[in-house]
Amino acid sequence: MTARVMVIDDSMLVRRQVSAALKTPGYLVTEAVDGVDALEKLAGLADMKLIVCDVNMPRMNGIELLERLSAQGSSVPVVMLTTEGQPELIQRARSLGAKGWIVKPFKPEFLVATAAKLAPLGA
């Protein structure tokens, strides 16, 4: 069994690192460069099981994307992966339904454990 995960980050390096970490245990990864790109790609992917999302991105940031997903009634769990650590921002993301907050630089095994909890491969 596998599960599809979307990785949203304007940095190619981070997308590559996150994708590599998640592909190792068997996740299928779709990449997006910002919130606008993510919304366009999500519209065509009904089987998304998890979203890993940066906060600071051009065009539409991660918090704005959470607002959109919340307004759409999306049930896909979202984990924020960011250099930000402001409590107000974390609280804002949580109130918009985010399921986790990981501060960069991240440990791949921690990211995989988070993914396994929110989007089990065997489910």
Place this chain on the structure above:
Amino acid sequence: MVRALPQDTYRVEAVGDETAALAAIAREAPQVVVFSVPAKGGQDLARRLRGGENAAEAYLLAVVEAAPVNKELSNLLTAGVHDFMRRPFADVELLERVKAPERLLRWSRSVSKPCVFDFSAALDVTSLRSWRSLGQLVAEDLGEMAGQPFTVTSGYPGHLDAAALCASIPMSLAGDQLELRLSIAADTAGCKWIRETLLGDAAAQDGATRDALRELANTAGGALKRAALAESITLTTGIPRDDSVTRFPGKHSCWTLKMAGEAGCLAVIGEVRTRSNERISAAQLTEGMVLAHDIRSAGGVLIVPAGSRLTATSANRLAAMLGPRYFLEVAPAA
């Protein structure tokens, strides 16, 4: 009690009994738990609430029917209650009591990390502990990212010329007219190290190396922001970009991060200068601008706080919501 707490600031859940309370605490890990102390067994109830899953860090506020006598008060405090209030109470008292843990946290930070702020002048960012230790902070985060340590020395690497690859992240101090720029530059051997170690591809294109350098600047900005936050200073950051090593005319500090062996080095350059805010129409808002004051609805609800850096989406949304006849103060996009 639920009505007394503003919904835009607090997420409040009300439950009717102990079983429901323990389930809600386990599920939500609340920061504050307000509970009524029964006529008998208040200490035991407090102990069970404190011992519940996800309750260890909750601030317990007990509501009592009458002022507890010394023994009862001592028992409640021993059981893990932080504060209590007596019925009847006004809404404003409940609100202030719920704010108490936040005040305590600020106080704790202020005594554990002593610092002095002179509000009569612009903050000297370079005097902050986080700024002075910036080279080490960045080295720790980049070292964790790369899986290998750096040796940090103060000063700019002399052999790094103007042609070196460089990326920077613009930063602002919320509520103040300061502009910061944090840059990471790499010498030729440093770029090779980025390709081989971070990208895992010795033949990676120049564009991929520049992207990695931008992410290094982003990571450095995050390290500074989190350290500054521990000194009660809130910095906001923009989007990292390719830049040159040409410096601002204001203050700057530099560090050299050397990799092991002959793998080259990275330069960390922190710069700060003052700049003037601009007063513009909401219709002129664009991506990258930083709000100098809170934006609130007609009813006083906070929409966007001061210090927020606008994205294209938020700039367009505010422009449409506020209209061209609404004027506001912003720091220009860096």
